[in-house]
Amino acid sequence: xxxxxxxxxxxxxxxxxxxxxxxxxxxxxxxxxxxxxxxxxxxxxxxxxxxxxxxxxxxxxxxxxxxxxxxxxxxxxxxxxxxxxxxxxxxxxxxxxxxxxxxxxxxxxxxxxxxxxxxxxxxxxxxxxxxxxxxxxxxxxxxxxxxxxxxxxxxxxxxxxxxx
Amino acid sequence: xxxxxxxxxxxxxxxxxxxxxxxxxxxxxxxxxxxxxxxxxxxxxxxxxxxxxxxxxxxxxxxxxxxxxxxxxxxxxxxxxxxxxxxxxxxxxxxxxxxxxxxxxxxxxxxxxxxxxxxxxxxxxxxxxxxxxxxxxxxxxxxxxxxxxxx
Numbered sequence: 001x002x003x004x005x006x007x008x009x010x011x012x013x014x015x016x017x018x019x020x021x022x023x024x025x026x027x028x029x030x031x032x033x034x035x036x037x038x039x040x041x042x043x044x045x046x047x048x049x050x051x052x053x054x055x056x057x058x059x060x061x062x063x064x065x066x067x068x069x070x071x072x073x074x075x076x077x078x079x080x081x082x083x084x085x086x087x088x089x090x091x092x093x094x095x096x097x098x099x100x101x102x103x104x105x106x107x108x109x110x111x112x113x114x115x116x117x118x119x120x121x122x123x124x125x126x127x128x129x130x131x132x133x134x135x136x137x138x139x140x141x142x143x144x145x146x147x148x149x150x151x152x153x154x155x156x157x158x159x160x161x162x163x164x
Numbered sequence: 165x166x167x168x169x170x171x172x173x174x175x176x177x178x179x180x181x182x183x184x185x186x187x188x189x190x191x192x193x194x195x196x197x198x199x200x201x202x203x204x205x206x207x208x209x210x211x212x213x214x215x216x217x218x219x220x221x222x223x224x225x226x227x228x229x230x231x232x233x234x235x236x237x238x239x240x241x242x243x244x245x246x247x248x249x250x251x252x253x254x255x256x257x258x259x260x261x262x263x264x265x266x267x268x269x270x271x272x273x274x275x276x277x278x279x280x281x282x283x284x285x286x287x288x289x290x291x292x293x294x295x296x297x298x299x300x301x302x303x304x305x306x307x308x309x310x311x312x313x314x315x
Contacts, residue, residue, distance in 0.1 A: 006198035010212075106194065115202050130207035133199045137208075141197065 004112040005133050007140040011105050011148045013155040015098040016074035018105045021151040022096065023048045023077065029150035033139045035125060039063050039084040053079045066093075074098055081111065083123050090116045107147065109140050172210075173242050174219035177284050178230045180206040183220050186283045187211060190260035191244060191253075191290075193218065213244065231285030241287040250276040250292045257290075272305035273297055 011018050021029065032043035044057040046065075053065040066080025077096040092113035099106040114133060117123055124132045177183040184206070187193045193211040201207050209220045223229055231238050246253055250268045258264055262280040265287070270276045274295035280288055303310055 002200060002204040003202045004198075004200045006195065006200075008194060008196045010194075130199055130201045133201070134208055137197060137199055 003114045003129060003133060004110060005114075005137040005140060006108065006110050007137055007144060008106060008108040009141075009144040009148060010101065011107055011144075011151050012103065013105060013151045014074075014103075015100050015105045017155055018107055018147070018151050019074045019077070019098050021154050022098075022107075022147060025150050025154070026053075029143070029146035031139075031142050031146050033142075036123075036136060036139060037083075038065055053081075066091075069093075070095075081113075085122055086117065090121070092116065107144060109144065111136070111140065172217045172219055173240075174221055175242065175286060176221055176223055176228045176230050177286075178223060178232050179284075180209060180220050180222045182283065184209055184211065186260060187218075187220070190257040190262050190282070191288070192256070218242070234285075236285045238285065238287050241289060243289045243291060246290060246292045248292065250278060250290060250294075253290055253292075254278045254280070262288075270294060273302050 013021075026046045026048060030046045037043060038055050039057065041057045041059055041061070042055060042063075044055040044063070047054055047056060048068065051068040051071065053068065055063045055065060057063060063084060066082060068077070068079045070076050070078035075098055077098075079094055081092045081094050082090065092111060095110045095112075097106075097108045097110075099108070114129075114136075119129065127135065175183075184195055184198070188195065188211070191213070193213050195209065196212045196217070197208065197210040198206065199208040206220070206222060211218045211220060221228070223233065254264060254268050257280055261283060264278060264280050266277075266279040268276055268278040274293055274297035275291045276294045277289055277291040280290070282288060297305075299310055299312070302308070
């Protein structure tokens with residue numbers, strides 16, 4: 001259980017603002033990736049609700065990506081991450097840290113546990129392990145860029161835009 | 165993520181994981197991207213400094229070697245530009261174990277610089293502009309004939 005992805009980005013806002021954008025506005029900053037979709041019917045709309053990360057699918061069904069195990073506003077968030085095709089013994093975990101650095105926040109995502117998903121599994125698309133992890137890590141970079149754009153929008157006072 | 169046109173140095177270490185920790189402690193670089201394989205080895209790593217990126221890797225092919233594997237020889241060096249106190253930066257690097265090859269001194273062209281050797285022998289130059297110097301003044305101070313824009 002050693003394979004892991006770590007991606008970090010500075011965002012120009014306080015940790016509480018970035019944390020709130022991460023959890024409250026995930027539907028607005030999320031960027032679905034067709035290669036790593038959670039279900040065959042994805043993409044849906046992402047949401048944190050009832051201490052779970054879920055994807056609300058167009059069919060009306062709700063897919064649970066994972067349960068939230070740590071919710072420390074402005075500091076740390078940990079949740080499970082699984083695709084619909086995972087067997088019961090396959091689980092990955094995402095830890096997000098929000099560290100204040102001057103006037104900014106260093107957001108660090110650590111995605112671990114991919115060793116529980118065997119090499120031949122469909123979720124890996126035939127990629128060698130480190131290539132798969134790198135592709136997935138690039139997606140996390142895209143996601144954090146989306147979070148940064150959303151957070152900047154909120155921080156500059158345009159936070160109501162995009163809300164339904 | 166798309167990469168805009170630019171340059172990124174990839175620096176080779178025998179122990180890239182130790183290098184990542186050292187570069188953060190000594191120079192304040194931030195780890196921005198890390199891929200570890202099932203044996204926890206570093207498959208890919210990037211650090212940031214200001215708007216710049218640096219890749220840190222292992223000796224992953226016969227053509228890639230750390231200075232520690234080459235009798236201390238380097239074929240290129242990396243320059244770090246900072247907008248803060250060079251002397252304080254030097255003290256921090258020394259505390260992290262950098263070998264200071266040239267203590268901070270102000271150059272004729274208006275930058276204060278120091279040079280050091282890292283944990284595996286890579287050479288780093290750290291520089292901050294501390295004075296605006298005209299071309300005439302640079303020539304007067306250095307005795308060099310300075311030509312800009314024409315080789």
